[in-house]
Amino acid sequence: MALVDRAVIRVQSGDGGSGAVSFRREKFVPKGGPDGGDGGKGGSILLEVDPNLANLRDFQYNRHFKAGDGANGMRKQMFGADGLDCVVKVPPGTLVYDDESGDLLADLIEAGSRTEIVSGGWGGKGNARFATSTRQTPRIAEQGQKGSSKSLRLELKLLADIGLVGFPNAGKSTLLSALTKAQPKVASYPFTTLSPNLGVMRLDEWTTCTVADMPGLIEGAHQGKGLGTRFLRHIERTKVLVFVVDAAVADPSRELEILMLELEQYDQSLTGKPRLVVFNKTDLLPARARRQPKTLYISAKTGTGLDQLRKRISRQLKKV
Ligand SMILES: Nc1nc2c(ncn2[C@@H]2O[C@H](COP(=O)(O)OP(=O)(O)OP(=O)(O)O)[C@@H](O)[C@H]2O)c(=O)[nH]1
Ligand SMILES: [Mg+2]
Structure with a gap:
């Protein structure tokens, strides 16, 4: 809905x-x-x-x-x-x-x-x-x-703590369902998510935070391409942005660049937010694939790297 x-x-x-x-x-x-x-x-x-x-x-x-x-x-x-x-x-x-x-x-x-x-x-x-x-x-x-x-x-x-942003099909909704009890629709075609989904993530025994899974963004979104940027106001108040990139595409770094540019075009102040970069679908990569610094490698599907992601999110939230 x-x-x-x-x-x-x-x-x-x-x-x-x-x-x-x-x-x-x-x-x-x-x-x-x-x-x-x-x-x-x-x-x-x-x-x-x-x-x-x-x-x-x-x-x-x-x-x-x-x-x-x-x-x-x-x-x-x-x-x-x-x-x-x-x-x-x-x-x-x-x-x-x-x-x-x-x-x-x-x-x-x-x-x-x-x-x-x-x-x-x-x-x-x-x-x-x-x-x-x-x-x-x-x-x-x-x-x-x-x-x-x-x-x-x-x-x-929305007043979520964490916003998941990324290209369509990157695995944002899968990640939301892996981190929280939310059960958003997941499918292998782009623009599955049409409006934000929310979930509550447990960080430790005493603390939880809310995570918002956003619809996919594409190049030109600020000009109305794809679903446009109307829903992006829902991440204006998030404390930390998590960029979810499909690591199995031809050029994941390029996608990351485009994403950041789109957010900047939408609202300059978003670029000042604390952020984490997550390369997803690493289960599809060859075991010895080259890895970039300052990037978390996860698989929302198998659960690889999710504990580390939780810790990083928790640390970022404590800072802000
Ligand atoms: N192999 C593999 N597939 C994944 C992983 N994460 C997600 N997928 C698959 O990727 C496809 C897209 O997943 P979604 O979670 O719907 O992607 P999304 O980013 O929410 O997509 P939109 O809502 O369209 O923006 C689905 O077929 C998932 O099963 C992963 O870690 N590994
Ligand atoms: Mg989705």
């Missing part, structure tokens, strides 16, 4: 209740003072980070969210009840933009955190608040303030 990483939703905060105009009526008190209570505040729209969510799929069907209206004020200085807030749950790593202005409103990361995106309207004051020494029977009260509505563009940017 493709990762749903974008959505546009419409949200509306609640109207404030209006203040009441009312006068005390008591036996034997001919002229009671004003006693109209205030209206309640309208409910707000809050976004909450739910760590159990991993995509924006729910918003394909559910696009409208409305908070409750505040109740009107009543006699005897009774305040109207506040409207109920509307809490919209989003996955960690969700960026929230105002769809009209394009402004970034929030970057929601921490599990459980709540952010108010649209505030509810204020309740109006009841006439009890308008009494002065010269005006003892005010017949005025405030209207509640209207709520406001907004179109929000939600964009998920």
Whole structure:
């Protein structure tokens, strides 16, 4: 299933209740003072980070969210009840933009955190608040303030620690399935992976990290070739990049160069990230094949070199 990483939703905060105009009526008190209570505040729209969510799929069907209206004020200085807030749950790593202005409103990361995106309207004051020494029977009260509505563009940017990048068919998904419990689709043709897959990798007894397996990149991806680079924003926040190269192709070093160039074209800042270079499919190489320095030789299929890769990843993560 493709990762749903974008959505546009419409949200509306609640109207404030209006203040009441009312006068005390008591036996034997001919002229009671004003006693109209205030209206309640309208409910707000809050976004909450739910760590159990991993995509924006729910918003394909559910696009409208409305908070409750505040109740009107009543006699005897009774305040109207506040409207109920509307809490919209989003996955960690969700960026929230105002769809009209394009402004970034929030970057929601921490599990459980709540952010108010649209505030509810204020309740109006009841006439009890308008009494002065010269005006003892005010017949005025405030209207509640209207709520406001907004179109929000939600964009998920995964929060993985490790990003696996490489040419199609290099074995990234196979590697993800070898390092984690994830079971992404693996096949012997290019562009098997169409959107990022996530897995959790155990580093030692106490630590885990998240690994994102990316769709394949090809030369010209930054110009839209292949699957383009749209999904690359998911590695912008990874801490370490792992370049996976098929060691059995004619010129693996050339592929590595192209990969690095493509990433650079997409976003210069990616080149500053700590990286590991992994030559995969070494089970297909002759035993005495020439080896390059600063390169890990693995086979995602047989498991050769994976312990060492885990250690290297762990060391890199400790540094950042
Ligand atoms: N011999 C051998 N084959 C491998 C190894 N790793 C992956 N493969 C095979 O290579 C093919 C591609 O593997 P995938 O894991 O789907 O490759 P990918 O990089 O995820 O490919 P895309 O999703 O298309 O970008 C599959 O047929 C795998 O079985 C390996 O270490 N040795
Ligand atoms: Mg794949």
